[in-house]
Amino acid sequence: MRREELAARAAEHQRRLDGFAHHILVCAGLGCPDNEAIVVALRRAVAERQMENRVLVRKAGCMGLCALGPIVLIQPGEIAYQTVRPDDAAAIVASLGQEPVQRLLLPSDLPFFARQHKNVLALSGRIDPESIDDYLAAGGYGALLTVLTGMRPVDVVRSIQESGLRGRGGAGYPTGLKWATVAKATGDRKYLICNGDEGDPGAFMDRSILESTPHAVLEGMIIAAYAVGASQGYIYVRAEYPLAVKRLRLAIREAERSNLLGRAICGSGFDLTLQIRLGAGAFVCGEETALIESVEGRRGIPRPRPPYPAEKGLWGCPTLINNVETYANIPPIVRNGAAWFAALGTDRSKGTKVFALTGKIRHTGLVEVPMGMSLREIIFDIGGGIPDGHALKAVQTGGPSGGCIPADFLDTPVSYESLHELGSIMGSGGMIVIDETSSMIDVVRYFMEFCMEESCGKCVPCRAGTAQIHRLLTRFQERRATAADLAMLESLCDLVKHASLCGLGQSAPNPVLSTLRYFRQEYLDRMVPAEPDGEVQP
Amino acid sequence: MPVNESTAPPADDTRWQLIDRVMQRLDRRPDALIETLHAAQDAFGYLDSTTLAHIASRLRLPPAKVFGVVTFYNHFRLKPKGEHTLAVCTGTACHLKGNDKMLAWMRDRYHLAPGDTSPDNRLSLVEVRCVGACALAPVFLPDGALVGKKSFGEATAIIEEWLGDAP
Amino acid sequence: MTTPILTLTIDGRPVSGLATETVLQVAGENGIAIPTLCFLDGLSATGACRLCMVEIEGSAKLHPACVTPIQEGMVVTTQSERLRSYRRAIVQLLFAERNHVCAVCVSNGHCELQDLARELGIDHIDFPGRYPALAVDASHSRFVLDHNRCVLCTRCVRVCAEIEGAHTWDVKNRGIRSQIVADLDTPWGTSTTCTGCGKCVHVCPTGALSEKGRSVAEMQKKRPALPYLVANRAEERR
Numbered sequence: 006m007r008r009e010e011l012a013a014r015a016a017e018h019q020r021r022l023d024g025f026a027h028h029i030l031v032c033a034g035l036g037c038p039d040n041e042a043i044v045v046a047l048r049r050a051v052a053e054r055q056m057e058n059r060v061l062v063r064k065a066g067c068m069g070l071c072a073l074g075p076i077v078l079i080q081p082g083e084i085a086y087q088t089v090r091p092d093d094a095a096a097i098v099a100s101l102g103q104e105p106v107q108r109l110l111l112p113s114d115l116p117f118f119a120r121q122h123k124n125v126l127a128l129s130g131r132i133d134p135e136s137i138d139d140y141l142a143a144g145g146y147g148a149l150l151t152v153l154t155g156m157r158p159v160d161v162v163r164s165i166q167e168s169g170l171r172g173r174g175g176a177g178y179p180t181g182l183k184w185a186t187v188a189k190a191t192g193d194r195k196y197l198i199c200n201g202d203e204g205d206p207g208a209f210m211d212r213s214i215l216e217s218t219p220h221a222v223l224e225g226m227i228i229a230a231y232a233v234g235a236s237q238g239y240i241y242v243r244a245e246y247p248l249a250v251k252r253l254r255l256a257i258r259e260a261e262r263s264n265l266l267g268r269a270i271c272g273s274g275f276d277l278t279l280q281i282r283l284g285a286g287a288f289v290c291g292e293e294t295a296l297i298e299s300v301e302g303r304r305g306i307p308r309p310r311p312p313y314p315a316e317k318g319l320w321g322c323p324t325l326i327n328n329v330e331t332y333a334n335i336p337p338i339v340r341n342g343a344a345w346f347a348a349l350g351t352d353r354s355k356g357t358k359v360f361a362l363t364g365k366i367r368h369t370g371l372v373e374v375p376m377g378m379s380l381r382e383i384i385f386d387i388g389g390g391i392p393d394g395h396a397l398k399a400v401q402t403g404g405p406s407g408g409c410i411p412a413d414f415l416d417t418p419v420s421y422e423s424l425h426e427l428g429s430i431m432g433s434g435g436m437i438v439i440d441e442t443s444s445m446i447d448v449v450r451y452f453m454e455f456c457m458e459e460s461c462g463k464c465v466p467c468r469a470g471t472a473q474i475h476r477l478l479t480r481f482q483e484r485r486a487t488a489a490d491l492a493m494l495e496s497l498c499d500l501v502k503h504a505s506l507c508g509l510g511q512s513a514p515n516p517v518l519s520t521l522r523y524f525r526q527e528y529l530d531r532m533v534p535a536e537p538d539g540e541v542q543p
Numbered sequence: 544m545p546v547n548e549s550t551a552p553p554a555d556d557t558r559w560q561l562i563d564r565v566m567q568r569l570d571r572r573p574d575a576l577i578e579t580l581h582a583a584q585d586a587f588g589y590l591d592s593t594t595l596a597h598i599a600s601r602l603r604l605p606p607a608k609v610f611g612v613v614t615f616y617n618h619f620r621l622k623p624k625g626e627h628t629l630a631v632c633t634g635t636a637c638h639l640k641g642n643d644k645m646l647a648w649m650r651d652r653y654h655l656a657p658g659d660t661s662p663d664n665r666l667s668l669v670e671v672r673c674v675g676a677c678a679l680a681p682v683f684l685p686d687g688a689l690v691g692k693k694s695f696g697e698a699t700a701i702i703e704e705w706l707g708d709a710p
Numbered sequence: 711m712t713t714p715i716l717t718l719t720i721d722g723r724p725v726s727g728l729a730t731e732t733v734l735q736v737a738g739e740n741g742i743a744i745p746t747l748c749f750l751d752g753l754s755a756t757g758a759c760r761l762c763m764v765e766i767e768g769s770a771k772l773h774p775a776c777v778t779p780i781q782e783g784m785v786v787t788t789q790s791e792r793l794r795s796y797r798r799a800i801v802q803l804l805f806a807e808r809n810h811v812c813a814v815c816v817s818n819g820h821c822e823l824q825d826l827a828r829e830l831g832i833d834h835i836d837f838p839g840r841y842p843a844l845a846v847d848a849s850h851s852r853f854v855l856d857h858n859r860c861v862l863c864t865r866c867v868r869v870c871a872e873i874e875g876a877h878t879w880d881v882k883n884r885g886i887r888s889q890i891v892a893d894l895d896t897p898w899g900t901s902t903t904c905t906g907c908g909k910c911v912h913v914c915p916t917g918a919l920s921e922k923g924r925s926v927a928e929m930q931k932k933r934p935a936l937p938y939l940v941a942n943r944a945e946e947r948r
Contacts (some may be wrong), residue, residue, distance in 0.1 A: 021645075036676045038689055198693030206634035206673035244581070244618050246675060266597050283581055287619025287884070289673075302576035303608075304615040304881070309757035309777040335855045361634035361677060369678035401635070451638050455672065459617075462862065462881070462888035463758045469803040472886045473837050495837065499798045505770060592894045599894075603878035605903060606893040614882040614891075 011263075013235045013470065016143040022142060022503035023147050027101045029088075031131060032156045033064035034216050035248055036370075037075035037210070039091065040064065041103030046094035047077075054098060064138075066217020068130035071370035077109075078130060079289040085111040085118075099192035117368045118385045122349070124357040125333045126373045134252050136461055137259040140220040146265055148339035152228050153273045153377040161232035162188055165335070167343035169355030169520025171369035172201055174291070174328030175403065175432045176508070177354075177421040183325065186315040190323035192237050197230045197277075197536040198326040200296060201424065204243070204402030206287035208435035210359040211329035215242065215249035218333065223279070224333030227270065228339060230277045233325050240278060241296055243284045245527035253281055289404075291327045292507050293318075307395065307507035316542040328433070330359055350376030358431070364401075367392045374419070381415040384438060392517035395440040398526070403432025404460075405452040406512030409445060426521040431511070445524040446531060449516045450478040458512035470501040474517065481528055487535040491528060495521065552597045558586040560686055565600070571602055574675040580619055580623055595706065625660040625667040629702065633657075634673025636680035641695055646670070648699055665704065713783060718784040734762055734775035737788060742789050745797055745826055748863040749776040750913055752936020753872060759863060761797050761826070764788045772796075798830045802944050806837035807886070810857035810916075816929035817917030823861060844889075849899030852922055853911050855890065860889055860918035874940055880903040885921035890918075892895050 020027070029047055033040045040288025047062045068076045071293040073087035085424065086097065086109040086253065093109060100106050110341050123129075131137035152161055187195060199222065215222060226238055242250050257279055260266040287305045289295045296307040297319050317496045334356065338346045346356045354376040360383065361367050367389030374383060380400055391397050395483025399409040408429030410417070418422050439448060457471040477494045478514070480486040498514035498521075505511045521528065552559040565582040569575035578603065583594050585695065586698045590613055602625045613619045631642055631649070649668055650654050657670035676682050679691025683698060714729045720737050727736035732755070738743050747759040755776040763772040767785035787793075804810075804823065812818045826835075856943070865879065868889070871877040878901050882891040892901045911919040912931045920929040938941035 009590060035674075035689070036678050038691070039678075048922050071676075074678075203675070206638075207636050207677050209673075209677055211674035212675040245673075251662075259625060283578065285577055285581065286618075287615060299577065302572075302574035302612070304884075309774060311779075363677040363680060365638055369636075369680075404635070412913070431674050435635070437639070437684060439639065443639060450638075451635070451643075458885060460885035462883070462885045463756070464760050465803055466760055468862070468886055468888070469807045472840065473803065474807070476838070485825050496795075496799070500796055504763060506757060506774075506802070507758065557724050600783055605880070607877055607880035607891060607903070610891055610894045611880035611882055690774070 008154060011141060011146060011150065013269075014138065015144075018138040018530065019142040019210045021476070022061070024058075027061070028060045028080040029060065029062045029097070030065035030080070030130060031062070032066070032068045032074055032076045034067040035246075036067065036071040036213075038077050041434075043077070043089055043094065046091035047098065047518040048303075050094040050098040051457075052096075056098070056101075060098065060101060062269045063133045064135070065131060065508040066129040066134045067213040067371055069121075069126065069371045070111070070368060072368050073111065074370075076111070076130075079105070082357060083113060085512055113163040117389065118368075119374070120222070120374075120382065120387045121372050122357050123212065123373050124337055124349075125330055125359055126217075126371065127337075128221065129213065132218070134217050134219055135395065137256070137263060139217070144340070145220050145336070146224055149224050149227055149265065150271060151339060152231060152273055155370075156231045158188060158234065159341070163533075164343045165232070165338065168338045168346040168516045169343075169350075169353075170204075170331065170334055170338065170346065171328035171354065171359065171421065172328055173334070173433070175205075175406065175430065177393075177431060180327065180331055181317060184229065184232055186313075187323050189323040190316055192323050194322050195235040196319040196322055196324040197226060197231060197233070197235040198290065198296065198300070198324060198467075199226055199229070199238070199240040199327050199332055200293070200326055201240055201242040201249070202244075202284050202291040202296060203302040203329070203433060204291040204459075205406075207363050207435050207437050208361045208404060209402075210361050210371060210434045212246050212249050214333050214359070215246070215331050216252055219249075219252045220260065220533060221333045221336055222253075222329055223256055223260055225335035226279065227266065227277055228329065228335050229325060229332065231275050233323075235325060236276050236278070238279045239282050239300055240279060241284060241290070241300060245284075249281055250281060250425060250444055257281070262443065281531035287461075289453070289461045289507070289509050292509060292536070293332045296326065297324065297508070299383075303312065304461070306463050307509075309506060330434070339482050351418060351422075353418045353422055353476045358419070358434060360434045360436045362388050362436050362438070363393060365391055365397075365440040365443075366438040367428075375456070376420050377418040379416050379418050380410065383419065383436070385413070388438070391429045391438065391440050397405060397438060398443065399439045399445065399448075401439060401448065401516075402435065403515070404435045404510075405455045406430060406515055407432045407449065408515050409437075409439070409523065411523045428515070430515070439507070444482075445527050446478065446481050448483055449520050450475065452516040453478055453513065458507060460509060460513075463509075464510060466501045466504040467506070467513065470497055470505075471510070471513055473497055474501065474514070481531045484531045484533065486528070486532045488532065488536060491532065551600075559597075561586060562598075566598075566601055573602060573604055575617075576604060578607065581615060584619060591621070595628045614640045614704050622660070625664045627665060627668045627686055627690060628704065629671060629683065630669045630671050630674075630687075631657070632672070632676075632680075632682040632684075634671045634675075634677055634680070634682075636677040637673065640681040642681045642683070644695055645681065645698060648695075652699075714934040715830070716780055716866060717780045718780050718782065718787045719730075720787065721788055729780070731777045731780055732776060733773070733780055734782075734784055736780055737775060737786075740928075742788060743746045744775050745752060745829060746776060747822060747826065747861065747915060748865065750777045750865050750933075750936065750941050752938075753807050753865060753868040753913070756864065756868070759800065761800055761863075763793060763796065765790060776862065784788075794830065797826075798832055800839055801826050801830055801832055801851060805832075805835045806839050807843060808840070808860065811858075814926055815859060815932075816920045816926060817859070818927040820927070820930045821917060822915035834874050834886060838873055847898050848893075848922070849897035850922075851899065852906065852923055853898070853908065854920050855892075856920070857889055858918075859916045862890070863915055864890075865913040865915065866890060866919060868908045869913045869934075872911055873934075873943075874905060874907050876903045876905050876907075877908060 290305040295305040757774040762775040765787040
């Protein structure tokens, strides 16, 4: 389908949408239970008032404020309702064009919304994820057309390099550099992979993006495939995300039907087929080489690097692997230009980042902010602070690979560098708020148990080391650790960090190391004097 | 790996036709294994050695390799689940908001640890890490239905009622 | 096109090797011993045990010599305080991971794990033993698999898959619960794929795999000439 046809189709759909006086959008993500019943109830209420030709009820993607979901958005007017239930439908429909329903109304200037900077999440909650026409009418696939009709692959790569985009899956590797490496690699076949194995417990950014704007991810992947010369791609999604898988399957089918995937995309000489591959519950498969092993039908055991996937990846061929959020950033960068993206953020961490704010915080949910915003703003302004009169003890970023940042550092601007300096990492975007009722030892032991259970088992330091570290942390939790235990804990953390084969093992000690740095007293408080010589306790 | 009679599945079992189609769609290549295992588990509820032998034979894979893959991933089950399944999310937010206490209660009240099925086959307990609904923590799923944001008292009452064990 | 020859420095000594060789290979050719366990010449290198990690100038990370290709001008250090302390920790972790009781083992005195401990000056284990309850599979007519003595080096898996071609062995589960498994977790004696060639027994570094009828300290492994087998098989394929 050529540019003109797509434009005409988008314009036609927009005309149809404009024909309605009122739009009701219902958040239809995993985090808003009962949303299907709400949609049904709203449509029934509309029918009862014979307003079907004036009111359009659609399901939409995630609106971010999960703490107060299900959220319903009324347009025009940007009227947002919170904690909606199916029996609110009549009241909502009756209020259209009149005074909003006060008891459900979310203040329009709520900092949760006002202080965010939507980029990747701009269309989330505003279009129906299951309608390609909605995406087209909102400007979707415009970036792809620009690329196919006016840019050479090398131009696309340069643009991404100039934008300063870094991988959003956690490692923060410069995306443009990765694309350039794959583009330059020799070989008659190249592959593209989207890493949708969001394994960090407490993170759901990718789930939300896939459920809310699957086409944005597809568009980013198609542009990437064109830039690096890949003609076959795989989207690896966790089996625990069935709704995301369903929406992706539908989106791929719709894109294929519209000549946006498959042979001769939009009449160009470029082909790309995309296949979904399901994960099966293994955190280690978020690691690039383990993911590749899994796509090849094997146990998800990481490979030694080098060679890197860009050179020798899937079936030994050059492979580009990027995270869901990374791909979702590509259409906006192409549309608005690299300079636009590079103007946001800090000088080494450009653009915006989606964070999953959870734990002891009032406004749990999904937020997108420019890099460089402080933790304080994110947690207290956007997040609404700590509920029930409790105090912030620590912010945990980066999941089981990250660290715990104490309240003293709340004014730290969020960036790859600053978080690393504090002994944590940006990670994929999980940001967990911990209050004074939690023990850091408990938190850290929880993460080590996770790493121990998810370790693939190949290398000795991670397999056996995490088990020994976990045992030591249990002794601290049970208040019977000794000074010898503390010394052993520190030396094992050093070993596992520097001798493990892959990122799982290498970052497993991070929570322990960061709490030894900032919360050392909690360890000391749980120590007892050593047993007298001669008595060995297990 | 010889394709012999004893590993051929019953010809009239429509579930096997479905699984065969999945394998064919991926050209019966070795990388079809995980998708095939998903299809087989969806069809039969679990993966027993007969099923695995059939799959190994069809995809011409060593049985040891198939077994290694099945046991590597959390999702695949070698034994059938009970009539009901309770999944408790043990993600970070859910842990912080009390699901560790929920699991302790399941151990004390129903004598089940994650991965167990009760002796009368009524209830299987599984842990999931994580479901991805962290803003609704703590989350648990009785037979797949997501329940979130409940206090410990509310959650345990819901589970007892669901199992017909209201005190 | 001939493979380029590169020069590099290992432990202060200038050495040379083919561009296709690894640091471990070139070190070995020059009499520089680097401790290994999962590596066996003739099998694919897997980089699992982490004993062969070396320091490379200009890199903050450590590199496993068995899978690191040499580069022109590379400066490698194979022995240092830090490397020694990591190696000692790794071997001790292995001893503590399962039930290694040398005094009653068929491989006592002929065991690579013991040799490593001796080389590294290990005379006691700092880490507490985990004492997992692991089984012994004596169902095969000629061989025994004792999981208590296994270090999960996966040499048995690789030799069976890559050289014999039967792929009888693989690894089940994950992490600390990993275990060597035959076929669909069947007793070795009823495996439908095992050809009884015994290569796995003789590549196993410890007493995990042994021949029946051996008593304490009587199992001496006879390493099959794997590079020779690999070369012969390659020739036949041509």
